[in-house]
Amino acid sequence: MRRLSGTACRGLQELRGPLLVIEGVSGIAYGEMVQVRDTHGELRYGRVLEVRPEAAVIEVFEGTAGLGLEDTTVQFLGTTFELGVSSDMVGRVFDGLGRPNDGLPAPPAVAWRDINGRAINPLARDYPREFIQTGISAIDGMNSLIRGQKLPIFSAAGLPHNELAAQLIRFAKLPGEPQRFAIVFGAMGIKHDEAELFRETFAISGLQKVVMFLNLADEPSIARIITPRVAMTAAEYLAFDLGMHVLVVLTDFTAYGEAVREIATGKGEIPSRKGYPGYLYSDLASIYERAGRIEGLPGSITLVPILTMPNDDITHPIPDLTGYITEGQIVLDRNLFRKGIRPPVNVLPSLSRLMKDGIGAESTRSDHAHLANQLYAAYARAGQVERLAAIVGEEELSAVDKRYLAFGERFEREFVAQGVNEDRSITETLDLGWRMLTELPKEELTRVTEEEIKEHLP
Amino acid sequence: MATQKDPLGTVIWVNGPVVRADTTQQAHMMEMVFVGKERLIGEVIRLRGAEAVIQVYEDTTGLKAGMPVFGTGAPLSVELGPGLVSTIYDGLQRPLARFIERSGPWIDRGGHFPALDRTRRWRFSPTAPVATMVKGGTILGTVQETLLITHRIMVPPRLEGRLSWLAPEGEYTVDEPIARLHTRSGEITVTMSSRWPVRMARPVRRRLRPSRPLLTGQRIIDALFPLAKGGTAMIPGGFGTGKTVMQHQLAKWSDADLIVYIGCGERGNEMTNVLREFPHLEDPKSGHPLMERTILVANTSNMPVAAREASIYTGLTLAEYYRDMGLDVAVMADSTSRWAEALREIAGRLEEMPAEEGFPAYLGTRLAEFYERAGLVQTLSGEQGSLSIIGAVSPPGGDLSEPVTQQTRRFVRCFWALDRELASARHFPAIQPVDSYSEYAQDLITWWIDQEPDWARFREQVVDLLRRDRRLQQLVKLVGEEALPDEQKLALHGARLWREAFLQQSAFEAVDRYTTTRKQLAMMRVLHHWYHQASELIKRHIPFYRLAELPVNERIMRMKLIPNEEVDTILQLIPTITAEMDALARSMQV
Ligand SMILES: Nc1ncnc2c1ncn2[C@@H]1O[C@H](COP(=O)(O)OP(=O)(O)OP(=O)(O)O)[C@@H](O)[C@H]1O
């Protein structure tokens, strides 16, 4: 954070939740940064949320605990929240507000960037088309990840989303020179051991270009609204100034959303669903939409946000709004997890919207799209049959339905499930998919062409 | 746009996109204003005493109390004239290309750019006779705006007088005079450009009852839930169920003359996709690039919220302008929910009393005003023009009982409900075939029967089978399909055939993405024939499983992959069906 001075003011009128109201001030700018000094001289940071006549409402990122109305001073810094960026950020660990957290001094800034970023002009975007092989069949075969995509993992408490993300980071093969890859990792309210898992993953996979921003579970929750923004600011610098291909992993957006809700409640705003403010959609979009590619610039930002669905409920506002903004989602499923399927990816509610333009003869294989469609249709039917079998009993199923049942079973055990160290090439994944289809009568395979059947069906 | 030199007042309060100003001069409701040093664009939305409440269409970060607010004396308007088509604008009609020239790939606030190119010369061909009386809507001449759009230069609405001078054939900029009118209030010069306030519907002579279909090439729509030219439709559906793909399909393939595509609070990449794809896709009618008949209005989810609210009206006004030329215009708005949420956000910051789920009580009124701007009309110049509106709705949690879906339903006549389960099974378009409806189906029946006398019978069969299928599925859930009598098994099979061979249509396969009316009718005839013949056989106690094994079935499943030009190949399936079924019947009698 840039060190700036402004005059210190007193005159606190109110402290409520993470908010502070100060009176007798003028010339305050909306969105301006402030420094709050408590009675012991300790500094906290905040931001102007509302400008009123001769007054301002401020959100304090570290919370207001311990502040008093009389002994607190507020200094207006005359600038928005900015992050000092440089290539020296690489390899460093920062706290959730972008301050060094690894005992080393702050890297000298080459430029200062407003952490809120600016909207990419849709006319300047380059449409993402490059397939990234993750080595995971459920993703590569059915929901391919594309460079520049925003593809979240929807998980739930106790499901192995971190393992999946770690596997993805380890095996993701991006076309291009390795020295141009970087990872930006942002943690919002996750536990120490989770952060540790990621740190180890980065070390094991020999990834050197990693920047970490950590706001852990025991740290101030309001700071979480800043963490993804500083992470995206760093990523933008690496991608669009330095030309790197950046993979950004941000976790856990549920904790982020709760911090947003806390501020909204503090302000006494009218909530929309489950107490979350009506602008949560726009708020999330202002982070997610920073991913992508820009025409004429060499770098890219691929974003994998992770969130945990409260109560396994995909209609909860956080996953729901996320799904409305991102370009698909990878959904983990408790039933599959109980069946012992790892990773427990349920491909039916999962989706990659950019897949269709990134796969095919030039990048993966010409049968990819049809095969994926066929597997989807068949697996969906298998699910219906399974539910039916639970009621009428397996014996009552028609001959065709029985084969669907067998297909579904095998698809989960052999195609979706795979070892954490198993790195499957796209050809292996597709061939495996065709092998699954041998469970079904040929007449049922109407989503693939006759030529494809001749060429690929074992 | 004239800005007053002296400020209207000063900023006293800033809360996101809502700003209050203390005014020293009179402001007007809905007046467009410029706020602060950077002259951010805003609109006056409430006046009380000296206080004006302004909704600002750009990011207000950095705005301070005490900064000036300037009035313009005019409401928020768009500029109309040649040069609109093929352009991509933001929600305030600023060309996005100009932002790139100014600030590179990222959008900076405070940009003030004219909507139309001031220097470009357009070839104007005069058509109106001089010295006659002309009035609002009279066509003065034409400009070939793109390969596909012949732009008619009209007398702006509300003007009336004697045409005293009309420019000769030649090249003119949008600012040069092309006509002079002798009116009661004096001599008025007309140029090829004019302005119109976005929140006000442009006048028409008469509204007509929609009677022609907007052909979309999407089988489930054209055959089951047709939209009329001048009609309204909504596409509600949870995330990832296919709203945007459907909107893109309609923008690409429907037989409108002009498309206005409004990306309201949605993804940047989706607009990029349109921009990259449309110049390379051909309009099926003319073979020219689709971009030549498309206007894009983009206010993506990361662009300022309040401008989302304006973008809908900006797009509509552009559409009305082309409708007034006698064109069939279709507006796609993706997503109207984001627009409603923008209303909610502004209302919340004004501390207005919320109605349902925080939405303001006037949500219904606003939606009604929006959809009411659609219609088949007789224009001021006496021609027929139409404006169709197709709005995507994004219900939270996919729950169709939420306010925006429910309120919208009151004002639209086509309801294309997308179903999560169909989407998960990759059955696209995921339009739920039983709950969806079109109130235009009846109005359009005569048109269809003119094309195909048997149309009503085909349609009846599929509608009936889908209904029966839904009822029978309940039974299947209890006893399994095997336990049903053959007649019911056939009904289930028939429904499946219609669904998979006809209703399901891929947006991404070149042969399948667009189906001509002729091919649709041929496919319907084949399916109708199959089911009709099969029912006869079942009546004669031929076991169902033998029918299900006929080789022709698989060919029917794949008939959608036969190109539009080869309709005869599809129709040849009919004698094949008859032959195979006859053979089956004979073999069973032996
Ligand atoms: N007609 C279709 N043919 C093939 N695939 C389709 C079709 N419609 C939708 N899809 C698939 O479904 C995905 C999601 O569709 P789309 O982006 O239109 O959803 P949406 O309803 O607009 O979602 P959101 O509300 O999040 O914007 C597409 O990326 C595509 O893979």
Ligand SMILES: [Mg+2]
């Ligand atoms: Mg969409």
